[in-house]
Amino acid sequence: MLKVLSLWFDSRRVRTYWFDPYLLNLATTMTKQSLLKHLLTEGDKMLVTALSSDTDQGVYAFVANYGSLIARILFQPLEETGRTLFSKVLADINRPSPSDTTSLPTSHITAAQHTTLLTSAQLLLTLLQLHTLLGLVFLTLATNYTGTLIDLLVGPRWSLAHPAPHVLSIYCAYIPVMGINGITEAFVQAVASDTDLGTLSRFMILFSVAFVGAGYVFMRVLGWGAVGLVAANGVNLGLRVMYSWNYIRKYYLLDRGHDLAEMRSIVSVMAWWPSWETMAAFVGAWAVTAWSERTVGWATMTDKARHVAVGAVCGVAVLAVV
Known part of the structure; x- marks a missing residue:
């Protein structure tokens, strides 16, 4: 009888889990990081309110709303798909062993796992190459069509009387950094341990401090207005890309x-x-479309059609080289 009671008490001492402890800890860490990223993402709104005029706030809100459509429609699906894919493909490789739960695994892997690792690296390389080419399209072609786009969408009040076309052009140069940051951070979040994710969160706080400092210099000291805020965002994401690439x-x-x-x-x-050759083609396309913007312009619908036709020809020429 005493033996039965002893076994019963021992069974009561056994700790049971409703969820896998490792996955629960990892999910908690990623949830915290997602909340932190949301707060840091909203930081530009607080910064523009504190350091810029009402006009700059309106221009930045206008540009960010239109510019962020690219991130939502094009980049976010790639980022989410990449995060899910890398997490599944590298699950057997990146999960720490029971004896080492604080860092990346250091034990040897099988030939099949090495092949999987190479395949995932090639996939990541392909995604980065795609983002680079898309970024060059925005950097060399889209920058010369922001005035035309704004004039078609909201009329000459914004395309001529406000610096919105210039700010949107700078934002087009910021879009490639946004895309590369999205895919590199998605990879880090897919393979990192909870400790590494915590380290990333702490570094993101430091990057946000750099963002605030850059915003103050660009907007208050240099007086760049909304352009300065876009540049400060570029500094922030550039630092995050460097950290993620170093981890990768x-x-x-x-x-x-x-x-x-x-x-x-x-x-x-x-x-x-x-x-x-590809870079030369993009540079040539930028030069031609910049010339078209200065000489043809977008004053009338005929001018817009001619300007867009020049861009279409340049796009086809670049596509032929790529």
Whole structure:
């Protein structure tokens, strides 16, 4: 009888879980980070309210609302899909072992796992190459059509009497950084341990401090207005891209018992940088469309049609080179 009671009390001491402890801890960490990212994302609104005039606030709100459509429609689906895919594909590789729950795994992996790792690196490289090409489209072509777009959408009051076309052009240069940051952070969130995600959150706070400092310099000291806020956002996301890319390189170049020569060639910035021919084509397209904007303009519907036709020809020429 005493033995039965002892076994019953021992069974009562056994800790049971409704959820997997590792996954629950990871989900909690990612939820905290998502809330932090939301607060940091809304920081530009607080900064523009504190440091800019009513006109600059209106121009930035106008530009951000239209510019962010690209991120919502084009970049966000790629980011979410990439996060889910990398999380599933690398689940057997990135999950820490029971003896090491604080860092990336350092044990050797099988040949099949190494092949999976290479495939995921090539997929990440393809996504970065795609984002780079899309970014060059916005940087070299879209920047010369912001006035035409705004004039068609809301009329000459915004396209001529406000600096909105110029600010939107700067925002077009900011869009590539936004896209690359999205896919690199998605990868980090997919493979990082809860400790690494906590470290990322702390660094994001530091990056936000840099964002506030850059915003103060650009908007208050240099007087750039809404352009300064876009530039400050670029500084913030640029720092986040650098952190994420450094993490990605460490993750893929970790010694797991296999040759890293091929991996080094994949996880290189030069690997997702376009060829010189492609860059020359984009630069030429920018020069031609900039000339068209200055000489043809967008004053009438005929001028708009001619200007857009020039851009279409340049786009086809770039596509032929790419």
